Amino acid sequence: xxxxxxxxxxxxxxxxxxxxxxGNARDDAKDFFVASGKxxxxxxxxxxxxxxxxxxxxxxxxxxxxxxxxxFAVWFLGYIVLAYPVAYFLSPALWTxxxxxxxxxxxxxxxxxxxxxxxxxxxxxxxxxxxIPMGVMQFTGFLVAFHGLGWPIPPSAAVCxxxxxxxxxxxxxxIRAPAYVSIIxxxxxxxxIVVVGAVSLxxxxxxxxxxxxxxxxxxTPLSPRQMRFDISTILLQAVGFxxxxxxxxxxxxxxxxxxxxRTQIIMPLYLVMFPFLIAVASFAIQSRVAxxxxxxxxxxxxxxxxxxxxxxxxxxxxxxxxxxxSAAACLTIGALVSRNLLHGLSDGRQRQGARIVIAxxxxxxxxxxxxxxxxxxxxxxxxxLGVPQxxxxxxxxxxxVAVPPPFLAAGIVAGDxxxxxLYWAGIAVGGVNVGWVGLLANGLVVFAGKGFAWxxxxxxxxxxxxxxxxxxGGIRPE
Numbered sequence: 001x002x003x004x005x006x007x008x009x010x011x012x013x014x015x016x017x018x019x020x021x022x023g024n025a026r027d028d029a030k031d032f033f034v035a036s037g038k039x040x041x042x043x044x045x046x047x048x049x050x051x052x053x054x055x056x057x058x059x060x061x062x063x064x065x066x067x068x069x070x071x072f073a074v075w076f077l078g079y080i081v082l083a084y085p086v087a088y089f090l091s092p093a094l095w096t097x098x099x100x101x102x103x104x105x106x107x108x109x110x111x112x113x114x115x116x117x118x119x120x121x122x123x124x125x126x127x128x129x130x131x132i133p134m135g136v137m138q139f140t141g142f143l144v145a146f147h148g149l150g151w152p153i154p155p156s157a158a159v160c161x162x163x164x165x166x167x168x169x170x171x172x173x174x175i176r177a178p179a180y181v182s183i184i185x186x187x188x189x190x191x192x193i194v195v196v197g198a199v200s201l202x203x204x205x206x207x208x209x210x211x212x213x214x215x216x217x218x219x220t221p222l223s224p225r226q227m228r229f230d231i232s233t234i235l236l237q238a239v240g241f242x243x244x245x246x247x248x249x250x251x252x253x254x255x256x257x258x259x260x261x262r263t264q265i266i267m268p269l270y271l272v273m274f275p276f277l278i279a280v281a282s283f284a285i286q287s288r289v290a291x292x293x294x295x296x297x298x299x300x301x302x303x304x305x306x307x308x309x310x311x312x313x314x315x316x317x318x319x320x321x322x323x324x325x326s327a328a329a330c331l332t333i334g335a336l337v338s339r340n341l342l343h344g345l346s347d348g349r350q351r352q353g354a355r356i357v358i359a360x361x362x363x364x365x366x367x368x369x370x371x372x373x374x375x376x377x378x379x380x381x382x383x384x385l386g387v388p389q390x391x392x393x394x395x396x397x398x399x400x401v402a403v404p405p406p407f408l409a410a411g412i413v414a415g416d417x418x419x420x421x422l423y424w425a426g427i428a429v430g431g432v433n434v435g436w437v438g439l440l441a442n443g444l445v446v447f448a449g450k451g452f453a454w455x456x457x458x459x460x461x462x463x464x465x466x467x468x469x470x471x472x473g474g475i476r477p478e
Contacts, residue, residue: 001307001308001309001312002149002150002308002309002311002312002315003149003150003151003312004309004312005308005309005310005312005313005316006149006151006312006313006315006316006319008316009184009188009312009313009316009317009319009320010165010316010319010320012184013169013181013184013185013320013323014165014168014169016177016180016181016183016184017168017169017172017173017177017180017181018172018173020172020173020176020177020179020180020181021172021173021174021176021177028347028351029104029335029338029339029347029350029351029354030102030104031174032174032175032331032351032354033104033105033174033175033249033331033334033335033339033354034104034175034249034252034253035174035175035176035179035253037099037252037253037254037255038253038255039179039253039254039255039259040255040259041254041259041262041263043179043180043253044250044253044254044259044260044263045263045266045267046179046182046183046186047175047178047179047182047250047253047328048247048250048263048267049182049186049267049270052080052241052267052270053186053189053270053273053321054137054138054141054321054322054324054325055137055138055141055142055145055318055321055322055325056137056138056141057273057321058141058189058193058277058298058318058321059141059144059145059295059296059297059298059299059318060141060295061073061076061274061277061281062277062278062280062281062284062294062297062298063293063294063295063297064076064294065277065278065281066281066284066285066294066297067294071226071229071230073278074230074234075229075230075233075234075237077271077274078230078231078234078238079233079234079235079236079237079238079241080238080241080271081268081271082234082235082238083237083238083239083241083242084264084265084267084268086238086239086241086242087241087242087247087264087267088261088264088265090242090394091242091247091251091260091261091264092257092258092260092261093257093398094109094242094248094251094394095251095252095254095256095257095260096257097109097113097397097398098248098251098252099252101113103248103252104249104252104335104339105124105127105245105248105249105332105335105336105339105340106123106127106243106245106248106249106336106390107120107121107123107124107127107336107339107340108120108339108340109248109397110123110390110393110397110408111123111340113397114393114396114397114405114408115405116405116406116408116409117343118405118406118409119393119405119406119408119409120340120343121340121341121409122409122412122413123340123390123393123409123412124336124337124340124341125341126386126389126412126413126416127245127332127336127387128333128336128337128341129386130245130382130383130385130386130387131245131246131329131332131333131383132333132361132364133368133382133383134325134326134329134383135326135329135330135361135362135364135365135368136365136368136369138321138322138323138325138326138329138365139159139162139163139322139326139365139366139368139369140295140369141295141318141321141322142158142159142162142318142319142322142323143155143158143159143369144293144295144296144299145299145315145318145319145322146158146159146162146315146319147296147299148296148299148300148302148303148311148315149312149315155369159366159369160366162319162322162323162326163362163363163365163366165323166323166326166327166330166362167330167358167359167362169181169323169324169327170327170330170331170334170358171355171358174331175249175253175328175331177327178324178327178328178331179253181320181323181324181327182324184320185317185320185321185324186270188313188316188317188320189273189317189318189320189321190270190272190273191317192302192313192314192317192318193273193276193277194272194273194276195306195310195314196276196280196298196301196302196305196306196314197273197275197276197277197278197279197280198276198279199305199306200276200279200280200282200283200284200301200305201279201283203283203287203305204279204282204283204286204287207286207287224431225431226431228430228431228432229431229432229433232431232432232433232436233433233435236384236388236433236435236436236439237384237388239388239391240383240384240387240388240435241384243387243388243390243391243394244383244387245332245336245387246328246329246332249328249331249332249335250328277298280297280298280301281297283301284297284300284301298318299314299315299318302314302315326362326365329361330358330361330362331354331358333357333358333361334353334354334355334357334358334361335350335354337353337354337357338350338351338353338354338357381423382420382423384435385416385419385420385423385434385435385438386416386419386420388415388435388438388439389411389412389415389416389419389438389439389442390412391439391442392408392411392412392439392442392443392446393408393412396408396446401450402450402453403446403449403450403453404449404452404453406449407445407446407448407449407450407452408446408449410445410449411441411442411443411444411445411446411449412442414438414441414442414444414445415438415439415441415442416438417438418434418437418438418441418442419434419435419437419438419439420438422434422437422438
C-alpha cells in the first residue's frame with residue numbers, strides 16, 4: 001500500500017505537468033523560462049511557496065532541531081518571518097525593474113541596468129555556483145524519503161528515476177510544470193506535516209512517564225555568542241531569501257507588481273507547519289524512533305505512527321518537494337547559461353541549450369548525492385552566504401547610486417571569496433555570521449567605486465573605460 005500510494009501521487013504529478021502547457025499559444029524562450037510574465041496570483045503564490053518550502057525545510061528543520069536545539073529553531077524561523085516584510089517592499093520593486101528591461105534572469109536585470117557585460121557574467125557565474133548544491137540537497141532528501149518507503153530498488157536507480165521525472169517536468173512546458181505541480185505538492189505536504197505532527201503529539205502522551213519531559217537539547221538557553229550568530233544570520237538570510245536567483249525568475253512570471261506584493265502577504269500562512277515539525281522532532285528525541293541520521297527523523301516518525309497508505313502519501317509529498325525545487329533550479333541555471341554565459345543565442349538555441357544544461361545539471365546532482373552527507377542545512381548555508389552579496393547592486397539600482405559597474409562586479413567577487421573562505425576555514429568573527437564579513441568587504445569595494453566615480457566626475461581622476469554622464473543607477477562603459 002505505501003508503494004502504490006507513492007506511485008499514484010507521482011503519476012498524478014506527471015499528468016499535471018504534461019497538461020500544464022496545453023492551450024498556450026507562445027512557444028519561445030521567455031515563455032519557457034518565465035511563462036512570458038503572464039502568471040496570476042494563484043500560480044505565483046504556489047510557485048513561490050513551492051520553492052520556499054523545499055525538502056530542506058521538511059527534513060532539514062527537524063534534523064537541525066535535533067542536532068542543534070533551540071539555536072537552530074530561533075534563526076530558521078526568525079529569518080523566514082522577517083523575509084516576508086522585506087520581500088513585500090523589495091520584490092515588487094525588482095519586478096518593476098525586470099519588466100523595464102524585459103529581464104528573464106537576475107543577470108539579465110543587472111547587466112541591462114548597468115550596461116556592463118562583465119557584471120552580467122559575474123552575477124551569472126556566482127548565481128550558478130551557489131545554485132549547484134541545490135540539486136544535490138534535493139536529491140539527497142529524496143533518497144532519505146525513498147529509504148523510508150522500503151522499496152527494494154538500489155538508491156542509484158531511484159535517484160536516476162527522480163532525475164528523469166524532474167527532466168520530464170521541465171522539458172514539456174518549462175516553468176509552467178513546476179507551478180502546477182506545486183499545487184499538488186503544497187496541499188499534500190501541508191496535510192502530511194499536520195498529520196504527522198498531530199500523531200506525534202498524541203504519541204508523546206502515551207510514552208512512559210520517565211520519558212515525558214522536555215529534551216535538554218530543546219530547553220538549553222542560548223549563550224550570548226549564539227544570540228549574536230542567530231541575530232546576524234536572521235538579518236542576513238532575510239535579505240538573501242529575496243535575492244536567490246529563482247526568486248527573480250518567480251517574480252518575473254507575474255503579470256504585475258501588485259500580484260507579487262499580495263503573494264508576500266499570504267505566504268506566512270505556511271509557517272503553520274513548523275510547530276508540527278517541532279513536535280515531530282520532540283517525539284523522535286524522546287522515543288528514539290529514528291536511530292539513523294537526523295535527516296531521517298520526519299520519514300521515520302511518519303513510518304512508525306501512520307498506516308501504510310498514509311505513510312506512502314507522506315513520502316510522495318516529500319518527494320514532490322524535492323522534485324519541484326530541483327525543476328525550478330534547473331530552469332534558472334538553464335536560463336543563466338543559455339542567455340547570459342552564451343550571449344547572443346537565438347530564441348530556439350536558447351531553449352535547446354537550456355535543455356542540454358538541465359540534463360547535465362541533473363546528472364551532476366545525481367552524482368553529487370554520493371558525496372553529500374551530514375545535516376542538509378550545510379548545503380543551504382552555502383547558498384545564503386553567496387546570494388546576499390547582490391545587495392549592493394540592488395541598492396545602487398533601486399537608489400540610483402552611480403557606481404562604476406566594474407566595482408560592483410569586483411565587490412561581488414570579494415564578498416563571495418571572503419565569506420566562503422572564512423566559512424570553510426572555520427574562522428569565527430566574534431560569533432557573527434561570516435556572510436556579514438563578506439558583505440562588508442563587498443561594500444568597501446563598492447564604496448571605493450563610488451569615491452572614484454565622484455573624483456572622476458570632478459575631473460580629478462580618470463577611470464579608464466568609463467564615460468560620463470551617469471545613467472540611472474550606474475555609469476555606462478565607453
